[in-house]
Amino acid sequence: MATEEAAPPALNYIPEVVLKKRKNNEQWAIRRKLQQQERAKRLKSGNFIIKKPEQFIREYRDKEIDFIQMKSRGKRSRLASVTPESKLLFVIRIRGKNDMHPNTRKILYSLRLRKIFSGVFVKANEGLLELLQKVEPYVTYGYPNVKSVKDLIYKKGVVKVGKERIPLTDNNIVEQELGQHNIICIEDIANEIVNVGSHFKAVTSFLCPFVLNNPEKALQGKKKRFDDGGDSGNRKDQINDLLSKMN
Numbered sequence: 354m355a356t357e358e359a360a361p362p363a364l365n366y367i368p369e370v371v372l373k374k375r376k377n378n379e380q381w382a383i384r385r386k387l388q389q390q391e392r393a394k395r396l397k398s399g400n401f402i403i404k405k406p407e408q409f410i411r412e413y414r415d416k417e418i419d420f421i422q423m424k425s426r427g428k429r430s431r432l433a434s435v436t437p438e439s440k441l442l443f444v445i446r447i448r449g450k451n452d453m454h455p456n457t458r459k460i461l462y463s464l465r466l467r468k469i470f471s472g473v474f475v476k477a478n479e480g481l482l483e484l485l486q487k488v489e490p491y492v493t494y495g496y497p498n499v500k501s502v503k504d505l506i507y508k509k510g511v512v513k514v515g516k517e518r519i520p521l522t523d524n525n526i527v528e529q530e531l532g533q534h535n536i537i538c539i540e541d542i543a544n545e546i547v548n549v550g551s552h553f554k555a556v557t558s559f560l561c562p563f564v565l566n567n568p569e570k571a572l573q574g575k576k577k578r579f580d581d582g583g584d585s586g587n588r589k590d591q592i593n594d595l596l597s598k599m600n
Contacts, residue, residue, distance in 0.1 A: 437477035437478060437479070437481075437482060438496060438589065439477060439496040440476060440477055440549040441474065441475075441476070441477060441496060441497060441502075441546065441547070441549050442474070442475050442476075442477040442481070442494050442495070442496060442497075443472055443473070443474055443475075443494060443495065443496075443497040443501070443502075443505075443592055443596070444464060444466065444472060444473055444475055444485065444492055444493075444494040445466075445470065445471070445472040445492060445493050445494065445565065445592075445595070445599070446461060446466040446468065446469055446470065446471050446472070446491060446492055447469065447470070447491065447492060447493050447572055447584055447585065448469065448490060448491040448492075448585075449469050453491070457487075457488055457491065460484060460487060460488050461488055461491060461492075464484075465562045466491075466492065466562065467562070468562075468564075470564070470565045470566070470567055470599070471562040471563065471564060471565065472505075472562065472563045472565055472599075473557065473562050473563070474497075474502075474546050474557050474560075475557070476549055476553055476554075477496075482587075485587075489578065489585050489586050490585050491585070492585060492586075493579060493584055493585050493586060493587075493588055493592070493595070494586075494587060494588065494592065495587060495588035495589050495590060495591060495592025495593070495595075496589055496590055496592065497592060497593060497596065498590070498593050499547050500593070501592075501593045501596045501597070501600075502543055502546055502547050503543050504596070504597075504600050505563055505596065505600060506521065506539060506542060506543050506546070506560075507521075507539065507543075508600055509563045509564065509565070509600060510539070510542075510560060510563075511560070511561040511563075511564070512526065512530070512559055512560055512561060513559075513561055514526060514530065518561060521539060521542075521560070522539075524537065524538040524539060527539060527541070527542060530559055531552070531555060531556065531559060534552040534555055534556075536552060536555075536556065542556055542559075542560070565596075565599040565600065566598075566599050566600070567599075568595065568598040568599045569598075571594075571595055571598045571599070572584045572595075579591075
């Protein structure tokens with residue numbers, strides 16, 4: 354009598370949700386292990402800085418003080434109506450982010466001043482001057498002359514084409530990006546900025562913020578306003594002296 358073959362054991366069904374969760378747990382475990390290894394390397398090299406509780410308290414307090422002072426400067430600027438002496442301003446960031454409140458950082462970033470010793474051309478008006486007064490300890494600004502404008506553009510000019518930053522040396526790039534505004538060469542860019550023309554915004558958006566040199570002894574690191582013997586605030590025409598040392 355022939356014996357019947359035994360049927361293969363039935364495979365256990367594992368829901369897809371369980372499989373995904375298992376895979377996620379494995380990936381998390383791998384990331385966690387890599388983080389622990391990286392932390393161990395930093396501790397071993399001595400580059401890992403552990404902040405004390407009082408440091409966090411001091412940083413929080415300093416940022417709150419910065420926020421209160423910023424609001425106070427904003428009220429002061431509204432009380433004193435400020436009329437710009439020129440249509441063109443050049444703004445330079447002169448301080449880092451230590452003790453900076455997030456609202457202060459937000460204003461600086463809106464001006465494209467993300468790094469210390471970066472500078473931008475802006476169109477002067479009462480609203481902009483009020484904004485600059487709110488972040489006054491972190492910036493200095495003034496009215497650049499024709500020579501300063503051209504020196505910055507020809508020596509420090511960088512533009513962004515797509516995702517690439519390119520030194521401003523080729524008129525073909527200018528014509529390609531700004532030709533629709535009848536701006537076809539670097540000299541046209543300089544003239545548009547000097548005269549604060551109708552396409553000023555398009556030109557300044559095309560230009561990356563200028564990366565300036567750290568001026569030796571020109572900035573003393575004082576938090577006072579320029580009028581009071583410090584570094585920050587409105588230098589008016591004297592911004593040109595500073596630019597000559599940072600270009």
